[in-house]
Amino acid sequence: MYSLRSACLLFPLFLSALAKPAASVSSVETRGFSDLISNLESSLEAVGYLAQGITQDVTLLVSALRDVQDGKIDPVTTLEEALGSLGNVRNASDVGLIGVAIDVVTNGLAPKNILDLVKGLTNEPLNSMNNDNSEEPSSPIFPKKASDDAPYSLSEEELRKTIYIPDEFQYGANGKRPVLLIPGTANAAGTTYYFNYEKLLSESDFADPVWINIPGNTLADIQVTAEYIAYAINYISGISQDTKIGVIAWSQGSIDVQWTLKYWPSTRDSVDDFLVISGEFHGSLSAEPCLVQNPLCTPAIRQQGYDSNLIKTLLAEDGDSAYVPTTSVYSGIDELVAPQVGPNASARLKDVRGVGVTNTQIQLACPGLPAGSLYTHDPMLFNPLVYALFVDALTHEGPADLSRIDLDTVCNQVLAPGLVLTDLLGTEVEVYVYNVIDFMSFGYMGSSEEPPIKDYARISS
CATH class of the missing domain: 3.40.50.1820 (Alpha/Beta hydrolase fold, catalytic domain)
Incomplete structure (x- = not known):
């Protein structure tokens, strides 16, 4: 029903395990790409005993993000390529939002200058x-x-x-x-x-x-x-x-x-x-x-x-x-x-x-x-x-x-x-990648x- 429906099934486990929630990504004026990856990595140990599948998904996302940073994934360069890559992104109802984020990254929809690309998030x-x-x-x-x-x-x-x-x-x-x-x-x-x-x-x-x-x-x-x-x-x-x-x-x-x-x-x-x-x-x-x-x-x-x-x-x-x-x-x-x-x-x-x-x-x-x-x-x-x-x-x-x-x-x-x-x-990166990380940090602790x-x-x- 919205872009983060699947995340709501996944991130309560992260939040309940973290002793101190990280600061929201969108509230930080400047943040390095490595910091974002580290934010995900630091969550893995805390939640590993709670859900093997979630841990595996986040590990794969971290790996994909590092591949972007290291130049191991070729980014799309044309609109035609981008449209084709969108067609390779699996359905969120089948793989969850982290699975979609992985597909976005591995299909070249998150280029190496990802931090500059989403500068609106850090503004x-x-x-x-x-x-x-x-x-x-x-x-x-x-x-x-x-x-x-x-x-x-x-x-x-x-x-x-x-x-x-x-x-x-x-x-x-x-x-x-x-x-x-x-x-x-x-x-x-x-x-x-x-x-x-x-x-x-x-x-x-x-x-x-x-x-x-x-x-x-x-x-x-x-x-x-x-x-x-x-x-x-x-x-x-x-x-x-x-x-x-x-x-x-x-x-x-x-x-x-x-x-x-x-x-x-x-x-x-x-x-x-x-x-x-x-x-x-x-x-x-x-x-x-x-x-x-x-x-x-x-x-x-x-x-x-x-x-x-x-x-x-x-x-x-x-x-x-x-x-x-x-x-x-x-x-x-x-x-x-x-x-x-x-x-x-x-x-x-x-x-x-x-x-x-x-x-x-x-x-x-x-x-x-x-x-x-x-x-x-x-x-x-x-x-x-x-x-x-x-x-x-x-x-x-x-x-x-x-x-x-x-x-x-x-x-x-x-x-x-x-x-x-x-x-x-x-x-795409704002909705599927940064929002995953930001949402993990933000959370909702009300009724x-x-x-x-x-x-x-x-x-x-």
Whole structure:
């Protein structure tokens, strides 16, 4: 259901065995490649007696990383090679996330300059959750912007400081519409989008990216995550001449935003486009990492299950229909969200409110062509058809219209125009290699129970 589902089965064993958790990789300003390998190696002895298979997987990953460092693995040099290498990466549901990380490295998708490649991870401000946002919105949005908004359990200071506004942000001027980027489970927005939508949108003449870094890397209660998003939507609009903004959400972010739009109705007046990558509005039937109690079976992971109380509550009262113009794009071979094909695909939304919805499975739009080929859950972040549809939505009224897309051109592209091989590799390494290491260090030590539904939602459901 998200890029680190398999890790949640593996890393509780590491964390419980380590006397002192290592510092988070993403919180360290500069870190040598050897240090990262040593971080993995130091975990092996501690957990070796717990799980032979896990120890073996981590040993293989360490060996592969050292082979990269020593020049024993030839990196891919062309987009065509990269696409072929993606096809050699095994399914995470079969081999686990460490197995996928091994495949990424051994198939040349993690070149020798891996540290430079993911410099966004070591750029601490990018993922800052303590930002100084002194600009006041045009009208008050706290404690409520509208009387029927759900109440906040967090303070305005807590909500506002997680919003990251780049220095180049133009506050709705010069025809650049603000676009708020929402991360997925166990990911910080700054690094998730560093090699894709931060670059694509900042270099465009129609969009201006900002993002929100959720405390706890969105592992905690989705209902609380929605509070950060609700505030951020109205805040960014309110400091940008009340411009209606776009919102891009990946993976779990789709649920987070849909919950926000349902229970903070004022946000619907601030959003003109909801753009979804690898969404899971209906949860997932994929094997859950919460079959047994463990420290990393987090609230957010439980809430994403197909039969969770949160999903049932979200979908009630036409919550399976869009609240604002919505463009949802997904892959039929998504290895983490299921089902993701046919009319019951988890990423699909209905349109009972008549606001406009486009649901696009890339394999049906680009059958047998590069843009509709080997893109699974995470590679959708650099898929050319996804970006073409988002551009169309952001530059027209309503959701994207597939008939306006030059499919002869777009379907034969490997990457969204504006991205290069380095961006593909950066996204892959960030998601599959660095996030494994970072997640091991970060962890989640709260309750693994599904949180109760908030009073405001129980009343409506």
